[in-house]
Amino acid sequence: MLATLILFACATSDPDTSPGDTFAEGSIWDAFSENVTVYADGDDMVLESNGYPDHTTPYWGPDHELYVEPTVTTTERMTPGYIERFVGTYTLTVPANPEKASNSSTTSLGPIGFAVSGSMIYNDREGGNEPIDNAAPGLDYTGAHTGPTSYHYHIETKAxxxxxxxxxxxxxxxxxxxxxxxxxxGGYPDDLDESAGHTATTQYNADPIYHYHIANEAYLDQYYLLFSGDYQGTPAAIQ
Ligand SMILES: [Zn+2]
Ligand SMILES: [Zn+2]
Structure with missing residues (x-):
């Protein structure tokens, strides 16, 4: 961890370094696709993305090189609008060393996180604050669809x-x-809190650190929701 933080410091002192290239191989930030720019700003990390995923999906228009035919959904059931329609700029600023808040807080509609692919993570709700049940048949093989402002994931990202x-x-x-x-x-954690989080080592952290998991509880008998909340830290707005 110390070595990584030193690299962060070096990165910010060199304005000519491309922010996406400043992290050592094996750093957790290096795991984010080229669609995500990550840089340090004081004690914070800033992530920027145009919201595009780095993988195949039927939500790319048929002329796109990453377009694939729908498999688990059908063109008729897909939400209207291919990914290119939702080009935008998404920015998230989080503490480099986040801490739990004294009180947890509920998630809301809209982006609640950045996936490593470059696209947005949503909770278990759709517009009107309805459960995703009705929208689920339109999700692609990697648990995502488009609208209202971006391509986004609700369930396990099989890509x-x-x-x-x-x-x-x-x-x-x-x-x-x-x-x-x-x-x-190596298995399913058995000590998760109500947010499906716990403190343990990870492939990126030799010392135990708080993190969330996709809860291993089937939803509608076949889906695994990405994150239903609550936030255990202090959420920042994704703009
Ligand atoms: Zn959605
Ligand atoms: Zn874990």
Missing amino acids: WSEDDDALIGVIADGFFLYGRKCQST
């Missing part, structure tokens, strides 16, 4: 994680989200 311990992204309170398994034991 890069399925029943494993992969890093999914960072939640808006600065704590990281991992797949259903924990690298500390």
Whole structure:
């Protein structure tokens, strides 16, 4: 951890260094795709993305090189609008060393985290604050769809994680989200709190650190929700 922090400090003192290239191989920030720019700003980390994912999906328009035919959904059931329609700029500033807040807080609609792919993480709700049940058939193979402002994930991101311990992204309170398994034991963690979080080592942290997991509880018998909350830290707005 110390070595990583020193690298952060060096990175900020060199304005000519591309922010996306400043992290040592193996650093957790290096796990984010080229679609995400990450840089240190004092005690904070700043993430910027245009919201595009770095993987295939039917939500790319048919002319895009990463377009694939829908498999678990159909064109008829997909939400309207291909990814290119939702180009934007998303920025999240989180503490480099987040701490738990004295009180947890509920998530709301809209982006609640940055996935390593470059796209946004949403909670278990859709517009109107309804559960995702009705929208679920329109989700692609990696648990995502478009609207209202970006391509975003609700359930397990199978493009890069399925029943494993992969890093999914960072939640808006600065704590990281991992797949259903924990690298500390190799299995499903059995000590998760109400936010599916716990303190343990990870593939990126030799010392135990608080992090979230995708809860290993099937939703509608087949889905694994990414993050239902509450935030255990202090969330920042994603703008
Ligand atoms: Zn949605
Ligand atoms: Zn864990």
